Amino acid sequence: MKxxxxxxxxxVRGDTAIQVGALFFxxxxxxxxxxxxxxxxxxxxxxxxxxEGKAYNGxxxxxxxxxxxxxxxxxxxxxxxAWVVVDFMDTDCPYCVRAAGDVYQYSNYFMKYPDNNGEIxxxxxxxxxxxxxxxxxxxxxxxxxxxxxxxxxxxxxxxxAGSPCSSRDGSTHQFTYIDDLDQDNMKxxxxxxxxxxxxxxxxxxxxxxxxxxxxxTVADAIFRLTEELIE
Amino acid sequence: xxxxxxLMLYIVPMVVGFLFMTPIGATMTRSLTDRYSWMKHERRxxxxxxxxxxxxxxxxxxxxxxxxxxxxEGGSVCASASLFSCDDVIGNPLYNTDPLFGISWGMLGMxxxxxxxxxxxxxxxxLDARWAESYLNIGFYLTAAGLLVIAxxxxxxxxxxxxxxYCTTAxxxxxxxxxxxxxxxxxHEHGTWNDRDGEAAATTSSKPASVx
Numbered sequence: 001m002k003x004x005x006x007x008x009x010x011x012v013r014g015d016t017a018i019q020v021g022a023l024f025f026x027x028x029x030x031x032x033x034x035x036x037x038x039x040x041x042x043x044x045x046x047x048x049x050x051x052e053g054k055a056y057n058g059x060x061x062x063x064x065x066x067x068x069x070x071x072x073x074x075x076x077x078x079x080x081x082a083w084v085v086v087d088f089m090d091t092d093c094p095y096c097v098r099a100a101g102d103v104y105q106y107s108n109y110f111m112k113y114p115d116n117n118g119e120i121x122x123x124x125x126x127x128x129x130x131x132x133x134x135x136x137x138x139x140x141x142x143x144x145x146x147x148x149x150x151x152x153x154x155x156x157x158x159x160x161a162g163s164p165c166s167s168r169d170g171s172t173h174q175f176t177y178i179d180d181l182d183q184d185n186m187k188x189x190x191x192x193x194x195x196x197x198x199x200x201x202x203x204x205x206x207x208x209x210x211x212x213x214x215x216x217t218v219a220d221a222i223f224r225l226t227e228e229l230i231e
Numbered sequence: 232x233x234x235x236x237x238l239m240l241y242i243v244p245m246v247v248g249f250l251f252m253t254p255i256g257a258t259m260t261r262s263l264t265d266r267y268s269w270m271k272h273e274r275r276x277x278x279x280x281x282x283x284x285x286x287x288x289x290x291x292x293x294x295x296x297x298x299x300x301x302x303x304e305g306g307s308v309c310a311s312a313s314l315f316s317c318d319d320v321i322g323n324p325l326y327n328t329d330p331l332f333g334i335s336w337g338m339l340g341m342x343x344x345x346x347x348x349x350x351x352x353x354x355x356x357x358l359d360a361r362w363a364e365s366y367l368n369i370g371f372y373l374t375a376a377g378l379l380v381i382a383x384x385x386x387x388x389x390x391x392x393x394x395x396x397y398c399t400t401a402x403x404x405x406x407x408x409x410x411x412x413x414x415x416x417x418x419h420e421h422g423t424w425n426d427r428d429g430e431a432a433a434t435t436s437s438k439p440a441s442v443x
Contacts, residue, residue, distance in 0.1 A: 019352065020349045024341065035297060036300070037303040050324070188324065
């Protein structure tokens with residue numbers, strides 16, 4: 001107060017500080033009322049990061065973008081939009097090779113491929129599977145696009161975790177595998193180890209992460225998450 | 232409205248602000264000096280221009296933050312398959328926050344331009360205050376430090392092979408503001424930071440035609 005009485009410059013700076021502060025506050029209010037931001041990340045409730053690269057779909061390598069699989073304006077009661085499972089794996093990781101049989105069963109079931117009797121068992125929303133094949137920085141885990149092809153197709157001469165890829169559990173995986181040998185996607189998704197599974201809602205929000213639910217399988221998670229969408 | 236058209240709402244006032252800081256400003260405002268006497272004085276025109284540029288920088292930072300929020304909701308604001316696609320740049324989680332605090336670049340721009348706006352507003356109101364010169368120096372160093380941030384963000388754009396036109400306009404506002412603070416410092420150093428120029432001009436122009 002004393003300063004204000006004797007220092008005529010004090011009020012100019014004080015007034016301006018209040019004005020600029022008010023302007024900043026108005027901007028924040030505007031942002032708060034017109035947007036509802038969702039953090040990008042890999043925890044449940046976050047928007048999944050980008051997933052891009054070259055991908056092998058059984059016939060050749062093409063450009064892949066996760067956004068092509070998503071329905072941005074999805075409503076929670078809409079059962080027509082596809083959910084997505086992302087499987088981060090390494091073709092030389094013994095756990096991933098062992099899980100290949102389960103992944104084969106789950107993917108065929110939730111992607112609505114006919115079973116041995118020609119019937120489609122799953123009555124919930126379509127769930128598209130995507131594999132992201134990396135090469136962990138561990139000796140003996142050197143991989144290649146050929147090895148990814150052989151792992152997916154369960155064929156060829158490549159070795160997966162010390163055994164022929166053609167002898168892994170299950171049969172041909174009917175979904176796309178992304179080449180993440182440079183670990184770009186793995187780093188962006190903060191993958192600590194393989195296999196790690198993510199279930200994404202059709203709008204790209206992470207609905208389930210295997211590391212947060214070690215007691216639950218991907219299949220159980222899909223059943224639980226899509227319970228109200230099953231016809 | 233087209234995102235590039237909206238961008239013109241920022242670019243036009245920024246260019247006007249820049250012109251106010253150059254000799255063209257005197258020509259532009261000649262016919263208005265009778266009505267707005269402050270326009271006679273170079274340093275007042277200069278501070279008006281600088282205020283305008285910094286305010287544009289603040290406004291575009293708010294807009295960039297808004298775009299980032301909208302993209303996180305799953306929306307698309309200015310996505311394009313061409314080189315200019317701010318969605319691809321602002322929406323890239325690997326690059327859209329600062330590496331130290333994790334604050335979005337748009338919010339950081341709001342804070343930086345907010346601080347600069349405080350400096351330019353106070354100096355604009357009290358041109359002869361004893362702290363005015365030091366405030367201009369702070370503004371100069373702040374905008375000079377902004378060059379490092381711009382270099383980092385441009386390197387991100389080169390890596391992504393995409394350009395965010397909104398971010399680039401904010402970078403341009405920082406560059407123009409740097410010029411503005413530099414010129415104001417020069418005026419202090421050369422002793423032209425005063426209102427005598429306008430008075431002299433007014434005296435000359437008001438001299439009767441018969442006196443030659």
